[in-house]
Amino acid sequence: MLLAPKKIQSWKLLWNLICYQPKLYTTDSLLWILIMGLPAIPGLIIREFFDSLTGKAQFGLTPLVWILLLLALSLGHIGTIFAGRITKTQHRFTMSSLLRRNLLERLLNNPTAQPVIVNSDVEKAVSQGEIISYFRDDAEQIEDSVAWVSELLGEGLFTVLCLVILLSVNVQMTLFVFLPLVGTIAIIQKAETYIKRYRKASREATEKVTGILGEMFSSVQAIKVAGAEQDVLHHFRTLNDKRHQVMVRDSLLNSLLDSVFQNMTNLGTGLILLLASVLIQRQSSNLTVGDFALFIYNLSFITGFFNSLGRFMALYKQTEVSFERMTALLSGVTADTLVAKKPLYLNNLRGRKPPLPPLEQPQIKESDRLKSLTLSNLTYHYPDTNQGITDISFQLQRGSLTVITGRIGSGKTTLLRVLLGLLPKQSGAIYWNGRLVEDPANFFVPPRSAYTPQIPQLFSYTLRENILLGLEKDDDEIEKALKMAVFEQDLATMNAKMETLVGAKGVRLSGGQLQRLAAARMFIRQPELLVFDDLSSALDVETELALWLRIFNNRSEDNWIPTCLVISHRRSVLSRADQIIVMKSGAIAAQGKLDEIFDKKGQDLNF
Structure with a gap:
């Protein structure tokens, strides 16, 4: 009403x-x-x-x-x-x-x-x-x-x-x-x-x-x-x-x-x-x-x-x-x-501007380190329709790779958006390490979580500014994130390197470059949870395979152990998954490992 x-x-x-x-x-x-x-x-x-x-x-x-x-x-x-x-x-x-x-x-x-x-x-x-x-x-x-x-x-x-x-x-x-x-x-x-x-x-x-x-x-x-x-x-x-x-x-x-x-x-x-x-x-x-x-x-x-x-x-x-x-x-x-009385950083009558407050760099608390993420009966339907998701329940463990797959319109993207608070859940609960997440929109942010949609949003600034977005990191850390996103060869062809202007909404970059630059923006923050919405939609098989290899190889080189929740249809990604969730009509139709859900020809076994 x-x-x-x-x-x-x-x-x-x-x-x-x-x-x-x-x-x-x-x-x-x-x-x-x-x-x-x-x-x-x-x-x-x-x-x-x-x-x-x-x-x-x-x-x-x-x-x-x-x-x-x-x-x-x-x-x-x-x-x-x-x-x-x-x-x-x-x-x-x-x-x-x-x-x-x-x-x-x-x-x-x-x-x-x-x-x-x-x-x-x-x-x-x-x-x-x-x-x-x-x-x-x-x-x-x-x-x-x-x-x-x-x-x-x-x-x-x-x-x-x-x-x-x-x-x-x-x-x-x-x-x-x-x-x-x-x-x-x-x-x-x-x-x-x-x-x-x-x-x-x-x-x-x-x-x-x-x-x-x-x-x-x-x-x-x-x-x-x-x-x-x-x-x-x-x-x-x-x-x-x-x-x-x-x-x-x-x-x-x-x-x-x-x-x-x-x-x-x-x-x-x-x-x-x-x-x-x-x-x-x-x-x-x-x-x-x-x-x-x-x-x-x-x-x-x-x-x-x-x-x-x-x-x-x-x-x-x-x-x-x-x-x-x-x-x-x-x-x-x-x-x-x-x-509401909030600070404004404007010149006064004497031409003086008050100093900006120090920028707080996001820090992860030990209590926020992801051990398990649980979704319980998560439900959301779009207004005046029956489209959406219904009673979605599953669990992610630290360091695991969970792949969500299914046909177009099965509710995959809706599930991610409801989990991250981009759409308001109508029922169900989300638990981070057993603690109820009451406000997902403000909880699932770096350094707890980072998200890359199918079409990432970039600003009309340089590569550096689009990656950092106010974060204070040196060039070595930026280059490491770009390498992890398989972007080093693209960067080498750009005359201005990290000062290259990407144009309005990243118009000067290809679809694959957009997605990998957005991935680098995630990696440099080293969040506990990495959420990708169909990263393979604009990447060729070899590039996507190299990206996943670098994500998993990074675990042995660094203390950062990310948990991945991704939407994908590539068998190379499905074969690496610790857990596969097959969506159909807004509900989970099948759940398990690759050999439990698909036969050798890639045909569905359970639906």
Whole structure:
């Protein structure tokens, strides 16, 4: 049963983001208070300027002096704006970086191949392309909301000061100032549903467009082979047309709200001006031309604050959508995970970057040395299907070679993925040396275990960087791992040797080189358990035989005694196996040694 997402308290999450770096936020807020507060002084200067022209000035300064004072204050205001922009940029970047860092950390810890969003309507997997909209659009949306808080704080304090000035000029006119605020709150309450609905639709439409872009770029060859270029482009245009429609609708609503807020403040200003004209004409009124100029000057800041407040209230409703989307992507984790205080290694306002923590090199504990690995009634079925594995049970002993074999679709790869936590087991248990493994995804990692899938994942860096991935090893150890992976001859043909760039996803390497480089990445970590998913799929018989010989010969040369769990169909590998597991329809059809399962012609005996 699918569960509806919980109500997100966006104000609490925004506050946690604000409190992440209180010094930076305080500095930013103080500067914005100055930015908004300094314009209050020109209003007083303007009043004295006009009163000096009419002979009612309280000070004996000439109009030229007041103009020079106004110019000097304006220059100081410009300097404060530049300083505020520096802190504002730093603060905005820090907030969005924290969100993206926490979201990325959670996704990297996700044991499944793709994150899954669950809501009351559907359950769907999110592709890499679709995730871009979360890191880009939703993070920027939340960043804007945080930035507006400090600006509104500055405007709000300045508004209080302006209200005091207005009350000192005329109380009756000041009461009319609050009419736009009442109207703004009422409009936001009525439009809340449409604001959130349109923003959610625009985000989902953008997500689909970025998703199809990612799929197109990663499947160019398949599209060309199938001759489906026009169909794919037609589908892409359709998604863009739908996005265009919902984006226009969302933008139109925002523009309408901005227009309404602006017109409401203008209407309120017009009413106040009419009232002021009546008061000035009365003989009993003490309202001077200078007082009127001061009132109008400060009135513009107050109505501007009400307009900004209305826009922020609309922005806040849209931010709720972004928080709900990002929380749904976290797959069951609370929203507080998004704003958890984690270290960010960014330059501060002085251009200094905090030192990185020392990289911890993985070390194997004696208690973690593999003696036995037991699978008990392991079961997993793909959603809405009967495909998967059912009640898989077997045991591996230290230093043994266990080969899983069977026809295509029999559940071999699914078994490995469930064992390693890449797919969530639905029942059964896994025991390492008799101890229950509660979290396989975080347990089966180097130096306990290492895994090479059928199509290994490489990065667009050098051979060295793809092998080490942050591990600190010297060249001798790297060369030893490459030799064990039968890669030394390939390395000799490369001009840059270990500094050779492999290209995007290892595009410059052949399929066999990809698999052997991934194997070298496993060997250099010397894990207790080596898991290969059909290593022979891209290797010729001689190369694979040499690789296995070097793995087994290494045991006599080094203290490292790996336990191997592999998928293979090669008889040369099956003949070396201590245990063969034959899979059929997601279950174990036969188990034993080669001569117990296959006859001399390679025909199955037990199924």
